[in-house]
Amino acid sequence: MEWTPSFFVHIFTEMTKNKKEIKEVVNGMFSYRTFILMMIVFGISIFIYSYYDNSQLKLVKHDAVETGVRVLAQNATRENDIQLLARCVNGEARGEPYIGQVAVAAVILNRVKHPSFPNTLAGVIYQPGAFTAVQDGQINVPIDPNSTVYKACTDAMNGWDPSEGAIYYYNPAKTTNKWIYSREVIKTIGKHVFAK
C-alpha cells in the first residue's frame, strides 16, 4: 500500500462509512488510535505553517496601509524618507541620547551628499555591510511618528547636524574594524565616535 494522497482520501471516505472497516484496513500497519493521532499532528503542523505565513503577510499589509494613509495626506517623499531614516537610526542608536540619534541620522544624510557613497537615502542605508540594523532586520520595525527617534530624524532632515559633517561613526568598545581608527575624529557623542 502506497502513501499517496488518494490513499488518504480513500481512508477518509472509508472512515465516515464504517469505523470497524478502517480498523481492519489500518491494523495491518498500526492501530487506529495512532492513525488518529498522526492525523491530528499532521493537521496541527499544517495549521502552524499557514498561521506563520499569514502572520507575516499581515505584518506587511498592516505596515503598508498604515504608513500609506499618512503619506498620502502629507508630503510623500519626505515622510517616507524620515520613516526609513528613523528605522535605521532606531536600530543603530536606540540607547543613545537624543543628540546622538540626531547625529547618526545626520551621518546617514551626509553620506547621501558625499561622493564616496550612493546618492540616494535608500542606497546609503541598504549599502551592504554599512549598517548592522539592516543586516539583522531591525530596519523592518515600523517607527511611530511620535517617537523620539522619529523626532531626532526630523531634526536631522531639517538641517541640524551635531556630527559636524561626519560620514563615519563607531562604538570604540564594539568595533573590530581597525581601518576605522585611521579616520579623522570630529567628536564623541554618547558611546559613538564621529569621524570623517
Add this chain to the structure above:
Amino acid sequence: MGIRNKLLDFKQRLSDRHMYSIVLVVTALIASAGIYQYKRALDYRNSVENQYNRAFHELVGYVENIEVALAKGMLVNSPRQMVSLSSEIWRKAAFAQANLGQLPISHVQLDKTSKFLTQVGDYTYSLSQKAMDGQELTDEEFENIDKLHKYAANLSQALNELQAEVYEGRIKFGELKKKGNRFMAQASKNVVVSKLENVEKEFQDYPSLIYDGPFSDHIERMDPRLLSGGSEITQEQAKEAVVKFLGQEKAQNIEFAGETNGTIKTYNFVVYPEGQAKGKENRRITIDVTKVNGYVLSMLDSRPVQRVSLNIEEAKQKAKAFLDEKGMHNMKESYYLENDGIAVINYAYVQDNIIMYPELVKVKVALDNGEVVGFESKGYIMSHQEKRELPEIKISQEEARAKLNKRLKIDSIRLAVIPLESKREVLCYEFQGKYGDRNFLIYINVETGKEEKILMLLETPNGVLTM
C-alpha cells in the same frame, strides 16, 4: 507520579509497537519541515546570488560604456555632440554607482572606485551644462577627460578579470556574505578583495579633479566667512556665551561635553535645566559654540511639547524677537514646517531688500509657550557678510520675464542671492508663479539671464516645502 516512574512509563510506551509508529511519523514530519525550509533557504540564496550577479555584470557593462564614451569625448568637436555624449556618461556613471552599491563588498574596499564614478558623473554633468551654453571645451578640460579615460580603462580591465573569475565559478558573491562556511568564504573573499584592492591602488594617485561640479571635494575646505580673522576664545568664555544665549534661568548645570573638530570648530556643552539626572528622560539642552568668536552654531532642547496653544504667526513673532535679541537683525522668514507642536522656521538675511538665501538660520519654536527649543546657524556662519559685494544687474526685469515660460502665471518678483550646488552664489530675479494649481519659484541670473534654478513649492498641512 514521580519523575522516575514517568520515565519508566515513557520507556514502556516507547517499546510499545504503536508508539514506535508515532515517533516515526513525528520524525518524518520534522524531516519534511526541515527539507521544506532548506529548499526555501536555497531559493532565497539563489535569488540573492542572482541579484549580486546582475548588479556586478551591469556594473561591468556600464564601466565599459563609460570608458568608450570618454575615449570618444577626446574627439568631440561641437558643443552639441558634447552635450549628448556627456549626458550619456553622466547617466551611465549614476547607474554604475547604483550597481556598485549593491555588491556585498564592504565600503572600505570600494571607497575610491565609488568616488571615481561619482566624480566622472559630476564632471561630465558640468561639461554638459557648459556645452549647453554653447561653449567649447578648453585644453585643460580635454586633459581631464583624457585622465579620467585612463582610470576608467584600468577599472574596466580589472572588472573584466573579475568577471572572468565569476564566470569560471571561482567567485560567488553570495559566499562573501555567508558566515557558516568560513573557509570557503575566506578563499572567495580573498580573490575579490585582492583584485579590487589593485584597482583601488590605481586610484590612490588619481588627483582630485578641479572643477565646479556638485559634491566636489573643495566644498569641505571652504572657510566660514563669519569666523575669518576672528580670535579664538577659551572654554570659560564659551560657557559664558552659553549662559548669555540661554539666559540665566535656563543655563543651570552646564557640563562641558567635548570639542568638535569639523569645518567649524566648536566647544560643546550639555545643559540640564531641571537638574542633572542619570536617566535619559530629564530635559537636556545641547549647545555648540564656535571656538572662534564664540557664536552659537546649534542648540537643541529635548523638551517635549504638551499642549499646542500658539499659531504659526505667533511663533514667527517669537522667533523674530529671539533673533533680534541675539543681535541678528534684518532677518526675514522664508519657509516653515510644523511637527508635533514644534514649528521650524527658516530665516534668511536681507540686505537692501535682497534676500540672501545662503545666510540661513533655523529656529525651532515650541507651540505651547513660544519658547525657542532649537537653533541652527551653519549657513549664516558659513556665508554671512554685513555688506555683500553684489554683481551689477545687466538684465532688466522685463528681459528676465521674457525668458520665462509663457505658461507660468507670475505672482511676485524680487531679487535674491541663491546658493548653487558648487557653493557659488548668484544674484537672481526670483519669480514666484503658478502653473496649474502648483506654485513654482524660478530664478533668472541678473548677469547672464540664465535660468539657474526651478523649484516647486509643496504646500502641505505642516508648512511649505520646496522641491
